[in-house]
Amino acid sequence: xxxxxxxxxxxxxxxxxxxxxxxxxxxxxxxxxxxxxxxxxxxxxxxxxxxxxxxxxxxxxxxxxxxxxxxxxxxxxxxxxxxxxxxxxxxxxxxxxxxxxxxxxxxxxxxxxxxxxxxxxxxxxxxxxxxxxxxxxxxxxxxxxxxxxxxxxxxxxxxxxxxxxxxxxxxxxxxxxxxxxxxxxxxxxxxxxxxxxxxxxxxxxxxxxxxxxxxxxxxxxxxxxxxxxxxxxxxxxxxxxxxxxxxxxxxxxxxxxxxxxxxxxxxxxxxxxxxxxxxxxxxxxxxxxxxxxxxxxxxxxxxxxxxxxxxxxxxxxxxxxxxxxxxxxxxxxxxxxxxxxxxxxxxxxxxxxxxxxxxxxxxxxxxxxxxxxxxxxxxxxxxxxxxxxxxxxxxxxxxxxxxxxxxxxxxxxxxxxxxxxxxxxxxxxxxxxxxxxxxxxxxxxxxxxxxxxxxxxxxxxxxxxxxxxxxxxxxxxxxxxxxxxxxxxxxxxxxxxxxxxxxxxxxxxxxxxxxxxxxxxxxxxxxxxxxxxxxxxxxxxxxxxxxxxxxxxxxxxxxxxxxxxxxxxxxxxxxxxxxxxxxxxxxxxxxxxxxxxxxxxxxxxxxxxxxxxxxxxxxxxxxxxxxxxxxxxxxxxxxxxxxxxxxxxxxxxxxxxxxxxxxxxxxxxxxxxxxxxxxxxxxxxxxxxxxxxxxxxxxxxxxxxxxxxxxxxxxxxxxxxxxxxxxxxxxxxxxxxxxxxxxxxxxxxxxxxxxxxxxx
Numbered sequence: 146x147x148x149x150x151x152x153x154x155x156x157x158x159x160x161x162x163x164x165x166x167x168x169x170x171x172x173x174x175x176x177x178x179x180x181x182x183x184x185x186x187x188x189x190x191x192x193x194x195x196x197x198x199x200x201x202x203x204x205x206x207x208x209x210x211x212x213x214x215x216x217x218x219x220x221x222x223x224x225x226x227x228x229x230x231x232x233x234x235x236x237x238x239x240x241x242x243x244x245x246x247x248x249x250x251x252x253x254x255x256x257x258x259x260x261x262x263x264x265x266x267x268x269x270x271x272x273x274x275x276x277x278x279x280x281x282x283x284x285x286x287x288x289x290x291x292x293x294x295x296x297x298x299x300x301x302x303x304x305x306x307x308x309x310x311x312x313x314x315x316x317x318x319x320x321x322x323x324x325x326x327x328x329x330x331x332x333x334x335x336x337x338x339x340x341x342x343x344x345x346x347x348x349x350x351x352x353x354x355x356x357x358x359x360x361x362x363x364x365x366x367x368x369x370x371x372x373x374x375x376x377x378x379x380x381x382x383x384x385x386x387x388x389x390x391x392x393x394x395x396x397x398x399x400x401x402x403x404x405x406x407x408x409x410x411x412x413x414x415x416x417x418x419x420x421x422x423x424x425x426x427x428x429x430x431x432x433x434x435x436x437x438x439x440x441x442x443x444x445x446x447x448x449x450x451x452x453x454x455x456x457x458x459x460x461x462x463x464x465x466x467x468x469x470x471x472x473x474x475x476x477x478x479x480x481x482x483x484x485x486x487x488x489x490x491x492x493x494x495x496x497x498x499x500x501x502x503x504x505x506x507x508x509x510x511x512x513x514x515x516x517x518x519x520x521x522x523x524x525x526x527x528x529x530x531x532x533x534x535x536x537x538x539x540x541x542x543x544x545x546x547x548x549x550x551x552x553x554x555x556x557x558x559x560x561x562x563x564x565x566x567x568x569x570x571x572x573x574x575x576x577x578x579x580x581x582x583x584x585x586x587x588x589x590x591x592x593x594x595x596x597x598x599x600x601x602x603x604x605x606x607x608x609x610x611x612x613x614x615x616x617x618x619x620x621x622x623x624x625x626x627x628x629x630x631x632x633x634x635x636x637x638x639x640x641x642x643x644x645x646x647x648x649x650x651x652x653x654x655x656x657x658x659x660x661x662x663x664x665x666x667x668x669x670x671x672x673x674x675x676x677x678x679x680x681x682x683x684x685x686x687x688x689x690x691x692x693x694x695x696x697x698x699x700x701x702x703x704x705x706x707x708x709x710x711x712x713x714x715x716x717x718x719x720x721x722x723x724x725x726x727x728x729x730x731x732x733x734x735x736x737x738x739x740x741x742x743x744x745x746x747x748x749x750x751x752x753x754x755x756x757x758x759x760x761x762x763x764x765x766x767x768x769x770x771x772x773x774x775x776x777x778x779x780x781x782x783x784x785x786x787x788x789x790x791x792x793x794x795x796x797x798x799x800x801x802x803x804x805x806x807x808x809x810x811x812x813x814x815x816x817x818x819x820x821x822x823x824x825x826x827x828x829x830x831x832x833x834x835x836x837x838x839x840x841x842x843x844x845x846x847x848x849x850x851x852x853x854x855x856x857x858x859x860x861x862x863x864x865x866x867x868x869x870x871x872x873x874x875x876x877x878x879x880x881x882x883x884x885x886x887x888x889x890x891x892x893x894x895x896x897x898x899x900x901x902x903x904x905x
Contacts, residue, residue: 148172148793149186149201152444155255156424158431159448161799163201163252168241172793173201178818178825179477180222186795187220189832190257191455193466193501194280195406199259200224201252202241205274207406209282212461213355214475214525216311217407221476221829225307225384226405228272228288232300232391237265239272254799256451257427267294277413278423280459283406285365285416290401292393300391304403305377306362307384308332308343312354313479314525334376334383339369341376341385342408354526356461358407362387365402365416427451429869432497434844436864438776441785442844446866448784450497452800453490453837457501462527463567465508466501472802472833473826480530482522484509485607488542489758490834493841495546495553496850496871499884503559506546510580514570517583518591519543521605529569535623537592537603538631540584544642547581551645552852553871555885555899560649578649585642585654588635589661595682598668599627602681606631607697607758608734610751617683627682629672629690630698636666636705644856659854662705669707676719678702694736696724697759700766713770720763721774729790730797730814731760731781733807748810750817756804757782757839765846772863775847782840790814801836802826848873857888857895860905880904 148170150163167173167184174184187200189208196208198220204227206220218225227240236243239261244250250263258275271289292298310330329348334341345357362385364372377384389401402416413419434446457466468490469481481487487509494502512529513519519539520529551557560578575583593601602612604623607630612622639662646655672679680690680698690698699720703713724732733753741747748754760782767775780786787797787805791814796802802816803826812818818825826833845851849861850873862877873879877892883899896905 146792147788147798149795149798155253157428158256158424158451159444160256161254163254164249165201166249167201173795175795175815178828180828185223186798187224187831188254188452188800189455189471190255190259190276190452191457192257192276192278192281193454193457194282194459195276195284196455196458197259197274197276197284198224199252199254199274203227203239203244203250203252203261203263203272204241205259205284207284208476209358209407210458210467210469210475210481211282211355213527214313214479214481215355216309216313217358217360218306219309219311221311225309226274226286227305228270228286229303229305230268230270230290230300230391231303232268232298235266235268235300237263237268237270239263239270256431256448257423257455268292268298275420275423276455277419278426281406281411282409283404285413285419286403286405287416287420288401288403289398290391290393291398292395295395297395298391298393301388302391302401303386303388304362304401304405305384305386306405307379308360308382310345310382312525313475313477314354315479315530317479328381330382332383334385336374336376339364339372339374339387341374341387343376343383343385360385360406361408362405363403364389365404365413368401430498432841432866432868434864434866436776436844436847439780439783439844439847439864441780441783442864445783445785445840446844448799449837449841450493452832453834453841454494454498454501456490456832456834456837457505460508460527463508463511464565465504465506465511467508468505468834470803470833470835472831473824473829474833475525476829476832477824479525480522481527482520482530483534483536484512484519484521484539485536485542486835488546489842490838491546492549493838493845495550496845496866497841497868499550499554499556499870502546502550503556506543506550507562507564507577510543510577510584511564512567513580513584514566515573515583516591517580517585517587519584519587529567534605534609535603536605537601537628538606538634540588540592541631541634541638543581543584545638547577548638548641548645549852551648552641552856552858552887553881555883555887557648557885560645578651582646582651582654585658589657595625595627597627597682598664599629599682600631600635600665602626602628602631606681608695608751610745611681611689611695612683615681615683615689616686621685622683625684629669629679629681630695630701632665633669633678633698633701633705633707636662636669636707637701638662639665640854641852644852644854648856666705666707669702669705672702673708673712677716678707693739694719694723696720696732696734696736696763697756700759700762703766703769704762710770713766717767717771717774725778727808728755729781729786729808730805731755731778732763734759738807738809744819746811746819748807748813750804750819753807753809754804754817755807757801757835758803761839761843761846764843765851768847768849772847779840779843779847782843787814796830800831801833802830803833803835853890855888857890859890860892862892878905
């Protein structure tokens with residue numbers, strides 16, 4: 146059981162009830178790089194437009210990446226939203242400074258909401274802040290006051306949000322972001338019956354970016370007529386406050402409703418009905434799972450799906466939806482990248498919310514230029530960032546997502562739809578198919594292959610240490626180094642992409658992709674050294690990964706068919722005895738764990754940490770040969786496994802980073818914190834979307850669900866999955882909602898059909 150609370154259920158959905166008192170609990174404290182010692186724990190939930198960041202101090206903040214990475218009200222150091230009840234001698238608030246002494250409020254983290262409840266003197270104050278379903282850029286707040294004092298109570302209830310903007314951008318520090326916002330953002334405030342409004346303006350020559358917002362705090366419902374709106378002037382920014390009178394007889398309870406966020410044209414009607422509709426819609430859209438060999442799936446599959454989709458945001462610059470890694474990468478460092486990451490995050494959405502998966506594919510493909518080159522990242526202003534990394538693998542992820550989407554939906558019309566490329570590259574309009582074809586050509590012609598025939602590594606593939614630890618000169622490695630990882634991944638992706646290209650009447654691309662995939666598969670097969678597959682080659686240096694296992698290449702060697710059955714079994718046994726041994730959170734990415742350095746300590750990051758994105762492929766590969774190992778590895782990816790192994794660490798309790806430190810690290814169970822880096826994952830160690838997307842995709846792969854090189858969707862069984870669009874039973878029977886023609890390869894034969902519901 147977690148040191149901080151326990152899982153429960155509310156409205157048929159999983160909820161984490163946080164009951165620890167960080168004011169007195171030593172276990173809550175931790176060192177946050179760049180910020181110092183803190184007892185604050187937080188998590189992010191959202192809809193398709195806004196994210197609510199709530200914490201164990203009862204505070205709330207809002208994050209918005211519609212046209213830039215920014216906090217509407219900063220929550221990187223503390224949230225600004227609070228509710229206070231004043232009645233006689235009692236002052237009771239939802240934020241920690243107003244908690245009564247000796248009382249521990251219950252804080253509940255729900256899939257799209259946060260709730261806190263505290264009591265004193267017979268009065269109970271509850272606040273539920275939720276993100277309504279859809280693309281609404283605001284939250285709705287339900288405040289409940291209950292009087293069990295035995296006497297009538299008269300007082301006031303105040304809902305207040307301090308305006309503290311932050312703009313996250315590459316190359317800045319947290320202090321600089323605060324200074325920039327304070328110096329360059331001002332507000333014109335106004336009040337009206339039941340509403341407090343603040344119109345932003347940015348100073349000329351600003352360093353901030355995006356369009357100014359109009360923020361509003363509004364009373365909803367009957368209390369509007371009695372509300373007292375006011376602006377609390379402060380330095381450097383004001384706070385918006387609404388105060389309503391409270392009159393309760395003994396035993397009486399009252400509800401008050403507010404909304405806060407960016408103004409839009411929609412005005413909520415009945416807020417109670419909106420809450421009920423949102424919860425019902427949430428229950429309907431979240432997938433369900435049941436696996437006797439992995440009982441955690443019943444709770445964690447819908448939870449991960451909620452937090453994954455809660456990280457999406459409509460993109461006001463490029464269109465579609467962004468689905469970036471979040472965590473320290475966007476909230477702290479200030480970028481959306483690498484481009485491979487939103488594409489990975491969207492893969493499980495193919496089976497839950499395929500419209501969102503397609504929207505993310507379109508959005509990420511729009512990053513590319515007219516040659517099909519996709520930048521490593523977008524900065525905080527949504528501009529291409531290419532000055533540091535030029536990865537060689539990114540086109541493969543777009544081709545993969547496109548092929549999986551087509552196999553599961555049959556929606557070929559999506560690839561004929563127009564797509565506008567990034568304005569910074571000229572904003573040319575092409576079809577989605579053409580954007581993908583250009584990415585394929587970029588991979589073949591510009592990334593290319595080295596003199597051994599493997600895919601070039603350029604200056605990054607997935608693991609940057611493959612270059613820095615190669616022993617070769619970095620420039621020479623970028624020019625002539627070769628990635629066995631990219632070759633193995635391409636040997637699986639290209640035939641799957643070829644099947645889609647055929648369906649799109651692009652036979653030339655299909656034939657070339659199949660031939661290249663076959664060549665690369667043979668080359669990867671030759672990299673078997675009797676124990677595992679080598680990782681990379683550099684000019685004038687020994688093969689990388691010949692005397693040490695680099696995990697990331699091993700599952701792809703199995704998946705692409707380079708490993709025969711005997712090699713696959715031997716390799717999985719070696720992984721079980723090596724990288725997995727004694728590691729409660731899953732296989733380490735390097736084995737034996739290498740010694741640490743000043744920038745990459747032992748057991749952290751790619752020096753022996755465990756990575757969701759890599760262990761997902763391990764689960765997938767093992768599911769083909771050793772289902773017991775596959776299920777065990779999936780269980781090690783769960784929040785339940787982290788809670789059991791590290792009950793006193795918040796990250797991993799309800800959300801996590803991209804990587805956990807291994808047992809050999811100085812802080813096992815936490816995440817990487819490079820001592821000499823500008824920031825670290827440990828500075829914002831939750832809400833990395835890999836921690837939610839990869840367990841979902843790995844679970845589907847456990848059930849044998851994957852696209853094939855014939856364009857069909859393969860399914861298996863052994864456990865259950867059910868969403869609005871795709872369901873599979875343990876006996877292999879299932880259904881999917883097709884948008885076009887599909888072929889499903891099942892344990893009961895190949896079924897064709899669509900559009901409409903296809904059953905087998």
